């Protein structure tokens with residue numbers, strides 16, 4: 315899988331198959347940004363210093379908590395707040411902040427760069443194709459919802475009936491971003507975020 319600028323000048327990807335992983339998408343973004351660097355040094359937008367939400371996923375929390383449940387519970391309680399995801403209809407966790415991200419330095423460096431949220435990894439501030447945006451949102455939503463479900467499981471606020479439902483999310487207690495897009499799409503269909511026709515569009519090859 316490779317990211318490129320399509321005929322409309324939008325960020326797009328060439329092709330994916332059922333085994334393409336989220337990690338491959340993230341690697342493709344890094345390579346694309348190496349070849350099409352953004353003018354962050356002189357940018358007046360400073361996206362990490364805006365008032366918009368920084369959504370936090372489970373792998374980010376688990377890495378920053380060294381995979382310790384108690385530390386993860388404290389992190390969520392002390393650093394995050396819930397905010398409605400109206401697009402996907404669930405309450406996700408975002409950083410508790412007003413403007414600047416809690417992890418940005420005065421010289422615009424991210425102090426958690428290696429473990430930064432998946433939303434930051436998927437972010438590219440130039441025009442993007444519809445199919446790239448759909449993939450980005452589905453990946454993001456799956457990992458964001460996984461944090462919500464992990465939090466419930468850690469707080470034991472579930473019943474035997476709901477636990478199997480939570481585990482249908484392939485990112486629940488995932489150690490990394492090595493989940494296939496097929497698994498993400500299956501879950502998205504399950505949640506009503508994606509239908510079969512949309513899914514077929516995502517697999518169409520472009521050159």
Ligand code: SF4
Nearest residue numbers: 352354357359361439
């Ligand atoms: S990613 Fe884009 S918006 Fe953010 S600082 Fe860099 S150039 Fe500016």
Ligand code: SF4
Nearest residue numbers: 362415417418424434
């Ligand atoms: S976590 Fe890092 S990359 Fe993400 S908004 Fe904060 S400073 Fe920026």
